[in-house]
Amino acid sequence: LLKLKIRVSRNKLLLIATVVLGLALAFAGLFMYLEGVDFFTAFYWAIITMATIGYGDIIPQTEAGRIVAMIAAVAGISTFTALVSILAEYFISSSLRRMTGMH
């Protein structure tokens, strides 16, 4: 059960990491198209936005770009929250296991 649990947690972490990367690539693609910047700059913007850092060196200039930024903000926080929840679930599972003696 323990091994299965850990494998499930690892799969979830891999899944969420894939989702974050997929979203970053999608937002970068949209930002590149709407704001007329190169892909590396757009990807850098997407990561800095989704991580809620927001340096402000690259900002959307168009209304459409701003809508993408707002969605990226919400998506960034959501996926970050999912990551926290998965990690919390993992620690709670092992905590409960230790408390109830289910090795």
Place this chain on the structure above:
Amino acid sequence: LLKLKIRVSRNKLLLIATVVLGLALAFAGLFMYLEGVDFFTAFYWAIITMATIGYGDIIPQTEAGRIVAMIAAVAGISTFTALVSILAEYFISSSLRRMTGMH
């Protein structure tokens, strides 16, 4: 019980999403009025502030606007925290259910 629990969690998520949107609209309205910007710009500012990104492209220029920004900061973090807690509660419930065999 399981179905009821999931429905309660979904209702809570819907509630918190409504609260976040309501607060964003309220802060945007105040910011538009106090700082003299259009509603879309004010709403974009509210989302970027509540998501704690804070690009710095739109910043309050008046004392009243700064007070709204401070309240939006605290409200953004509070509602984000509530969202994390709800998601954590949901994962903990399902975790406990699996551990105690309450399918």
Place this chain on the structure above:
Amino acid sequence: LLKLKIRVSRNKLLLIATVVLGLALAFAGLFMYLEGVDFFTAFYWAIITMATIGYGDIIPQTEAGRIVAMIAAVAGISTFTALVSILAEYFISSSLRRMTGMH
């Protein structure tokens, strides 16, 4: 027990809110002194920093001011984390109570 638990949680929330406000006032005082800005500006800077928004409209210009900013960053995240933990603990307590039938 339930009432006692809720009262403890409320006291903890009040305590953490007091700690956040106290720290914001202390950092604002230091920033005002080191950076030569008025207290309202310094307090606005402290809240925007501790909330990890960081617009970048008010930034430390001196080395001492930057050290205060780094401490405010760590303190902001720490107190925010404490708040999340208290809320999580509260939800877990009520969740456990419901699961184990301890009304």
Place this chain on the structure above:
Amino acid sequence: LLKLKIRVSRNKLLLIATVVLGLALAFAGLFMYLEGVDFFTAFYWAIITMATIGYGDIIPQTEAGRIVAMIAAVAGISTFTALVSILAEYFISSSLRRMTGMH
């Protein structure tokens, strides 16, 4: 058991604090080398980035610097998440202890 648990939590907190400081020093060293700024400025940038504040007063100018910033963003959030999880685990442990009467 309780004393052991608290000691484990304290060791974990010390470990995560050491990891955060170690990462900040490593990112600062890389940023200093790639962006040609002094170490204090680079360290200030690393802390403000890892805390997800991102004032935007010091930003990477080179592609390599931007890659370091993206890694620092992910590392900052990861270690912060680990910290939240450790604190959550600690509070859950004490919560469970109180609920199950394991003083």
